[in-house]
Amino acid sequence: DIVLTQSPVTLSLSPGERATLSCRASHDVNRYLGWYQQKPGQAPRLLIYDASNRATGIPARFSGGGSGTDFTLTIDGLEPEDFAVYYCQQRTRWPLTFGGGTKVEIK
């Protein structure tokens, strides 16, 4: 199975700051990696698919990059509603796998 390792586990930032989240894959996933946001009591929401493509309705402050085994999700100028848990997911190979998540909390 492809293991996705997310870091840091927790990111403490203030509104307006930039958040940089990392996802490292145990095997090459090409660019077939996505990012989700999840708030307490809610379902996940797709933010980014295939490394750098924003899903429908996702604000431009969210951007993704990377390929192969190293990926980043950047949030430029954190808004209050961005404080949440973020997960990466690969679709290169079965089984589909998710990272353990990064919690972005208010400092």
Add this chain to the structure above:
Amino acid sequence: EVQVVESGGDLVQPGGSLRLSCAASGFTLSSFAMNWVRQVPGKGLEWVSSIYGSAANTEYAESVRGRFTVSRDNSKNTVYLQMNSLRGEDTAVYYCGKGRPAEPWFSDLWGQGTSVTVSS
């Protein structure tokens, strides 16, 4: 409104069975792959199963293969997850997600989830 709604979650004894439903509205289910993902409260996301739009192919996590079966009834615009031989470790909130048209194994529309508790 475009949405998916899960139902069927319940408290069930170990070894029991349950069938979850995922009803789609506002779009034609047969055109899309569908994914089931579960989450133990307070923990991360775990992929469970996926079914292609044609329903000719299905995929399962190793932890549920042989016990869970995913199916779809396109006439009812509904996907199902039949769960047999349930174990305590199957306790979770189960979400269904609609796959993106060109990247079907990313879910771009999720339901609110349905809770399954396996306990005696």
